[in-house]
Amino acid sequence: MSALKLTQIGNSVGVILPKEMLAKMNLGKGDTVYLSEAASGGYLLSPYDADFARQMEAARRVMKKRRNVLRELAK
Template sequence: MSALKLTQIGNSVGVILPKEILAKMNLEKGDTIYMTEAANGGFRLSPYDDEFERQMEAARRIMKKRRNVLRELAK
């Protein structure tokens, strides 16, 4: 576990992530991270948007099911 300190950034408050955490999460300056509420009442930070991933999985199922239609439309 890492303790992170809140710091004033302009009119907002932010968290500075150590280099080691950025490297493990494969993040760079300007990247977006997502915070989701965990079942235990805590929060989780992730470079992946869970909602977007669910939408993409639905799209993949549709594309697989309708592969022939999509192939015809691509002509």
């Protein structure tokens, strides 16, 4: 566990993530991270968006099921 300090950034407050943590999460300047509540009552910071992943899985199912229709529409 790492202790992070809150820092004034303009009119907002931000957290500076250590270089090692960014490298481990494969993140860089401008990337988006998601904050979600964990089952334990805490919070989880992640580059993974669970809602987006569910939407993409639903889209993949539709694309697989309607493959021929999509192929015809692409002509």
